[in-house]
Amino acid sequence: MDQAVGLRKKGNSEVKVDSAFSTVMSSLQKPVRVMAVGSGKGGVGKSNVVINLAVALDRMGVRTLIMDADLGLANIDVLLGLTPMYNLSHVLNGQKRLDEVLVDGPGNIKIMPASSGVQELTRLTADQKLQFLELLDGLETDIDVLLIDTGAGISDAVLYFNLAAHERIVVVTPEPTSLTDAYALIKVLYSRHGERHFRILVNMAANQAMGKSIFAKLSKVADHFLDGLSLDYLGTIPLDTCVTKSVLKQKPVMQVFPEAPASKAFMQIAETICRTRPNVNQGTIQFFWKRLLNV
Numbered sequence: 001m002d003q004a005v006g007l008r009k010k011g012n013s014e015v016k017v018d019s020a021f022s023t024v025m026s027s028l029q030k031p032v033r034v035m036a037v038g039s040g041k042g043g044v045g046k047s048n049v050v051i052n053l054a055v056a057l058d059r060m061g062v063r064t065l066i067m068d069a070d071l072g073l074a075n076i077d078v079l080l081g082l083t084p085m086y087n088l089s090h091v092l093n094g095q096k097r098l099d100e101v102l103v104d105g106p107g108n109i110k111i112m113p114a115s116s117g118v119q120e121l122t123r124l125t126a127d128q129k130l131q132f133l134e135l136l137d138g139l140e141t142d143i144d145v146l147l148i149d150t151g152a153g154i155s156d157a158v159l160y161f162n163l164a165a166h167e168r169i170v171v172v173t174p175e176p177t178s179l180t181d182a183y184a185l186i187k188v189l190y191s192r193h194g195e196r197h198f199r200i201l202v203n204m205a206a207n208q209a210m211g212k213s214i215f216a217k218l219s220k221v222a223d224h225f226l227d228g229l230s231l232d233y234l235g236t237i238p239l240d241t242c243v244t245k246s247v248l249k250q251k252p253v254m255q256v257f258p259e260a261p262a263s264k265a266f267m268q269i270a271e272t273i274c275r276t277r278p279n280v281n282q283g284t285i286q287f288f289w290k291r292l293l294n295v
Contacts, residue, residue, distance in 0.1 A: 032143055033145045033167065034148070034165045035145065035147055036069075036148040036150050036161050036168050037148065037150065038150040038161075038162055038168065038169070038170055038185060039170060039181070040170070040172070040181025040182035041153065041177055041178055041181040042153075044152075044173045044178050045173070045203045045243075047149050048079060048247065048252075049203055051080065051105075051252050052252045053269065054106075054109050055106050055254040056269070056270035057144075057145055058109050059107070060274060062145055062270075063143045064108075065102075065112060065143045066105065067114075067147070067149065068114040069149055069150050070149055070150065070151040070152075073151065074114040076149055077113050080106070080252075081250030081251070082113075087114055087115045088114055088115070089114075106255050110142075110143070148161050150162060153181070159189065159192075159193070162195070168197070168198050169199045169201055170182050170185065172201070172202055172203070172214060172215075173203050173214075174202075174210060183222065186222065196228055199232045199233075200232065201234045201235060201236075201237070201269065202214045202235070202237070203236075205238060205239060206238070211236025211237075212233065215233045219233075234269055234272060235265060235268055235272060237262050237266065238265060240260055242256070242260035242262060254266055
């Protein structure tokens with residue numbers, strides 16, 4: 001974890017690497033937005049948010065890859081009714097190439113499925129790290145956004161992926177425990193690792209007014225106890241029975257009920273994301289993998 005944070009702070013400063021690694025990295029020039037979507041607790045609809053946000057981005061012509069980083073309870077494939085034969089663990093043990101484990105999602109979306117064995121990702125040897133980077137060579141030329149569906153809570157894995165990405169979206173609901181646990185996640189990333197910028201997405205609120213009220217409560221507490229923290233309101237997904245129906249169908253609500261209130265809200269949030277451009281100096285795919293793999 002400390003190595004990942006150290007690399008994060010270096011930004012664009014020179015990093016001493018061998019010539020083979022430099023060759024790989026020189027081919028990874030296209031900026032790709034890397035966004036981690038997390039939550040303080042489970043049950044807030046985080047994975048469903050990731051899926052529908054990806055569908056909304058795809059409809060705007062944004063080529064999107066979802067990385068299922070909930071290492072212990074991967075469920076993106078379940079929500080989409082997919083049964084991938086392989087996942088990242090098969091890449092790590094040399095059975096498959098990275099492009100062979102990617103599966104097609106709705107539209108043009110690609111999905112990188114995970115399993116409990118993917119925890120090996122942070123324990124690769126130096127040779128394995130270089131090998132993995134070589135597998136990634138060329139992959140990012142086909143995507144514009146990498147959405148990381150992290151696990152809930154504040155485990156090492158959750159913190160690790162939030163630190164690796166350069167944009168962090170925290171999903172909350174009106175439940176008091178959701179707000180408390182979301183604050184805990186933000187506080188840990190702020191106090192221990194110096195992260196100061198977060199975007200808040202309120203899910204399952206009765207209406208937009210309630211969503212903004214929930215954000216205001218979280219923002220007030222954060223402003224009082226965490227000096228210099230920046231929380232931005234990303235938007236609200238309303239409580240919508242169409243979402244429940246789509247989950248039972250194992251389809252995105254954007255796909256099954258495109259005119260539903262929730263679907264329209266996802267499109268608005270996707271438009272907001274596209275209107276705001278991050279600092280790509282630390283948002284490129286190469287920096288993500290360098291931080292993630294501790295190279």
